[in-house]
Amino acid sequence: MARWVAGLDGCRGAWAGALIDLDDPARWRCARFPRVIDLLDGPEAPVCAGIDVPIGLPDRVSGGGRSADRAARAFLGAGRSSVFPVPPRAAVYAPSYDAAKALSRAASEPPFAPSIQCWNILRYVREVDDLLRAQPDLATRLHEVHPEVAFFRLNGDRRLAAGKKGPARLEGLSARRTLLIAAGLPEALVRSPPPTGVGADDHLDAMAALVVARDIVAGRAEPLPNAVERDSYGLPIVIWAPAAP
Numbered sequence: 001m002a003r004w005v006a007g008l009d010g011c012r013g014a015w016a017g018a019l020i021d022l023d024d025p026a027r028w029r030c031a032r033f034p035r036v037i038d039l040l041d042g043p044e045a046p047v048c049a050g051i052d053v054p055i056g057l058p059d060r061v062s063g064g065g066r067s068a069d070r071a072a073r074a075f076l077g078a079g080r081s082s083v084f085p086v087p088p089r090a091a092v093y094a095p096s097y098d099a100a101k102a103l104s105r106a107a108s109e110p111p112f113a114p115s116i117q118c119w120n121i122l123r124y125v126r127e128v129d130d131l132l133r134a135q136p137d138l139a140t141r142l143h144e145v146h147p148e149v150a151f152f153r154l155n156g157d158r159r160l161a162a163g164k165k166g167p168a169r170l171e172g173l174s175a176r177r178t179l180l181i182a183a184g185l186p187e188a189l190v191r192s193p194p195p196t197g198v199g200a201d202d203h204l205d206a207m208a209a210l211v212v213a214r215d216i217v218a219g220r221a222e223p224l225p226n227a228v229e230r231d232s233y234g235l236p237i238v239i240w241a242p243a244a245p
Helices: 036-040 067-082 097-106 116-134 136-140 147-154 169-182 200-217
Strands: 004-011 014-021 028-033 048-051 142-144 222-230 236-241
Touching (some): 004 036, 004 200, 014 036, 028 036, 036 048, 036 116, 048 200, 067 147, 067 222, 067 236, 116 136, 142 236, 147 236, 169 200
Parallel strands (some): 004 048
Antiparallel strands (some): 014 028
16 A cells, blocks of 8 residues: 655645655655645545644744744754744734734734744645644644755755855755755656746755655654644644754
8 A cells, every 4th residue: 555745835825745655656746736635635645744834833922932943943053044933823813914013022022023924924824724723633644844954954964055046046956956865755756847836946845845754754753842842722833854864
């Protein structure tokens, strides 16, 4: 019986997805999914999926954010800025950016407001939070990851020299492909063209999430932090890192 795992990364109003059969790695698929549930309930029905989105929302934020965010920043060191602070639950569900800023400041210590970049991706956070609160059993299959945490670990706990955007973009994407192949993903998968509507960076980030999902199934992934907290709905607050190469 096939055992599929998957990775998901937000992309232009949808999700970049990558899937592979653990028992036959020559079987893989990449696609753009309108909703997370479209992948989870798809034909492969993955037993585990890594997703680049916060899971577990705090009612109040203190001390720099969720324990998982603080642990991920400490893990990344100089690259800590890639882990944005998750605003309080009320701000995530705010009807407008102005309302989100006010609600976040009211429920955080020290007070902070989400950036406009954060506000623009909160639709993804709401989608996953709504899904897991409606179907809590899915929390055993869907796990929070962070692509920069994954690539940092795959690079021997070292920051990559080039980013995936900007003037060194091609170098950065190439380095990430090399790491994914070294981590055991088929070269044909890693070098496959992104599905229509998916950027090259999102395509590779979905594969990084896939590597983490594979290691979760194998019992080799590392939770950040080790002591997993839960939010008021019982959802875990943890970012998973892949096993050391």
